Amino acid sequence: MIQEKKMLTRHVGVSGMEKIDNYERDGGYIGLKKMIEKSPQDFVEEVKKSFLRGRGGAGFPTGFKWGFLPKEKNKPFYLVCNADEGEPGTFKDRVIMEHDPLLLIEGMTIAAYATRADLGFIYIRGEFKWIAEILERAIENARAANYLGKNILGKEFDFDILVMRGAGAYICGEETALIESLEGKRGTPRVRPPFPANAGLYGCPTIVNNVETFGCLPFIAKQGAGTFKLMGTFQAAGTKLYGISGHVNRPGVYEFPMGTNLKDMILYAAGGVRNGKKLKAAIPGGISAPILKADEIDIAMDFDSCIKANTMLGSGGIIVMDEDTSIPEVAEAAINFFVHESCGQCIPCREGLMKIQQLLKMLTSGKGKREDLDAILQISNNINGATLCPLGDAGALSIQAMINKFPEEFEALLN
């Protein structure tokens, strides 16, 4: 059996957690108080030692990302929380924001101290209006208790947070597109270098981290890197939020140690496939992640094990499909997403994905030919590696995996 480990989700179902005294009563802000006695550099080292890796999808080691900031500070530094979650299958960050907003705010305050940031932003997807309001209230409360504002905890440390709602563009979850959007522009990814740590928001050094990444920081500050590393795997410590959706008995967000087995999570946490059906396939990390067949799901859910299985952990959004699922239909829904969300800057992404969409539609409407199926694979090969941000690749490779793993379903549609 597998056991849930509640570090980020322990206040789910508890009301009033946006109030400071409720949060403090359960150990809140101890982390900040402890770490603020040391130098910012000390905590950056602690986070490096903790093996905390970014939870936004790429798994970049957080302490090392912070280490890219310039040593000299002759401009403001900014800290950005990426709360744009919008990839089909992903609904985890909202759990922290809805049920434990001060955990995120304390985490950002800790990160701000460590990265010497002057101002923080939470960029939340526009549809989550009520969650933005929860965050605003929690920020107000933190300000009133001087956990935000000037001279926090009596130290020479000023920090505040602004909340901005996006407006329905998934690509704004890509960190440089997010920065463009924060600047009031179209959300198109930037060419890198320069990386945000050198020139991000308003051209100033900027750190972007995911909600869940920030959520881990109070624990690390309070209990130390050593304790954090007791959870998870050697290469990726801590817990992970896994969102399970699709054909399962108990869909929802579950928190397990990083590296928990995918099959066990589907079977035990989510109660297995519903209506007594058999499993056909699962997508492990949001629809960008290449699909796995039923006999491929016996894997550890961490960054490296997923790569070894030719897929990715991504956001940890697990989509489960039963035996009656039509994979070509799933492919169609997926390509609709990528075409809709392509920002249009790169021709291979914009035109290539649209062409794949047309060809898939031909197939599912029974008008497709063998050449069309071949063309989809060829176009997806040509998109891969030829775009400015990973969205183009994600679209191409996720469709390619569906065709390669379930060729008979696509062939059955040929005319």
Place this chain on the structure above:
Amino acid sequence: MSASPSPYLAEESEFNLSEDVVTKITEMAAVFPQRNSALIPALHLIQDQFGWVPPPAIKQLAQLLKTTPNKIYGVLTFYTMFNLKPVGKYHIQVCRNVSCSLLGAKHIIEHLSKKLKIQPGETTKDNKFTLSLVECLGACGTAPVMMINDTYYENLDAKKVDGILKSLQ
């Protein structure tokens, strides 16, 4: 859609930003390190007031943020949440992406279409309902999902949809 007379020909004064909205936009422009960052939040406020983003309001916003209407259009058209034309009193946005479609989003959409007698993208004659399809609302664990104005409705089935529509009559 034939909301008459055309909103584009309406008296500009019909689309004056409310005092409250002007104050909020001015405040935001001062809070952000750069004024331009207030643009997207300001567009949300404008849409809250009118249900869409009418051209005369864009002119006023351009003045407030010391930019040009063209620049605002460039940004506005990138973001799908902003309505470029009026929508019904209730804007129904149904998710049709993977997790929702596995659990019957298609039936929900067909059911809504039949009940409201409109296709996705259309508005009912009485301007009460607009039906749109969207790609993932970030509520995949409670699929199928739709959003009506600012509110989420989850774990939908036809019966639940009927009840919701009734409550909005």
